[in-house]
Amino acid sequence: MSLENRNQNILLTVDIIVFSVMHDKLNVLLIKRKNPPFQGEYALPGGFVKDDEDLQEAARRELVEETNVKNIFMKKLNVYGKVDRDPRGRVVSAAYIALIDHEKFQLKATTDALKAEWIPYEHIKVLAFDHKKILSEALKELRYDVQTTNIASQLLPNRFTLTELQRLYETILNQELDKRNFRKKIKTFEILKPLNETKMEGAHRPAQLFSFKEKDYQPLKDKIKVFL
């Protein structure tokens, strides 16, 4: 089974779903297409994989090229390979989820005029190609991950209050949560450490600041059991 004389006309791309939460809205980084097909419609950032780069490397490179967003958390989502997903030819795409906290984003946004735009998820009705479907699956994954890993750390600045964290969860899950129960539950996760600082802002009691014990992606222990 030699590889040289294979004649395959399939192109491989990466697409990146970048999520960020700002102003209590879940936002997705999209690019408005300048050329057909789907001219004028929004699409996920992405592009062709080079022969000598890993898929995630390709995703990072494309993200910098198209949006100037660097050094952010990324996670493999899935592969999309329907024959007709790109009208121009056979294109198979590996999708990556990326997360960025709104503070980092704001820094970048001021430095450069980007082709990319943040669009609130709820406003996104259609996307080019099968990107709407990819986005839906990405959100499902994000909702699962935020409840079973410490991935929320990627969407918040280093220091935050429990109320800010709760807002993040509510925004991602699109569901109000009870304050007392939320605090009890998040405590059992054992992913936060209290800081010796408070946030004083406005005419009310100052809030205790927290940070994540670990910034690296880690599953929570003992969560999600059905039989065992």
Add this chain to the structure above:
Amino acid sequence: MSLENRNQNILLTVDIIVFSVMHDKLNVLLIKRKNPPFQGEYALPGGFVKDDEDLQEAARRELVEETNVKNIFMKKLNVYGKVDRDPRGRVVSAAYIALIDHEKFQLKATTDALKAEWIPYEHIKVLAFDHKKILSEALKELRYDVQTTNIASQLLPNRFTLTELQRLYETILNQELDKRNFRKKIKTFEILKPLNETKMEGAHRPAQLFSFKEKDYQPLKDKIKVFL
């Protein structure tokens, strides 16, 4: 961004992880490699995707070609694209999980001398390429799915007893389960329907036979909640 003058030398394959449970062992369908690299070692069945076929179609075709296994349940697992995963060149692979019940398998096995062999999971120490890693992830997915969907239906014949079902779960999860608790839990899933038949076998009380309400892959309602 035209596609024609892209010069990409990446080949796309599919690999299939076929699971079956027989004699209380979880088995995986593997192929012994006849040529280098990894000559003589076991590998997952798979092969190159054709330009005009969907990924799952390709997986089905390769499975028939290499193992004569047809018409079975399949589910996308993930994509594997590390630059060095195949020493012969750049090969990106989409992995599919497939499930087959041991009765169907036994029919096939008698009809043809297959290149493929069923190997008990616990005996599999090394595989060619990155297939051991792919297999590990596939098992993790299977263990998750069996607890959150009706996917077990794909691994059992149409009619089965609760004890047989429990053995299946125990085999996949590699964990003994309490009989009474298992029956209570599986009842809450509401995926089984009792038949008007019993299985009489051996010198003991006959066992009620059941079948799955739905054979199609369906998530269980209301399972797996953390916050909501």
Add this chain to the structure above:
DNA sequence: CCAAAAGTGTTAGTGATACACCCATGT
């Protein structure tokens, strides 16, 4: 002293775990 968000406990209900005996059959 008022407004505004932070912070905290209890109760009732639901689901999980652990555990032991009777039932129907063939020999």
Add this chain to the structure above:
DNA sequence: ACATGGGTGTATCACTAACACTTTTGG
């Protein structure tokens, strides 16, 4: 009558869900 696997119930414990008041601060 005995051996074999089929079938069932209960008590404890842990977790979930629902709910309201006090605290600290700035103005």
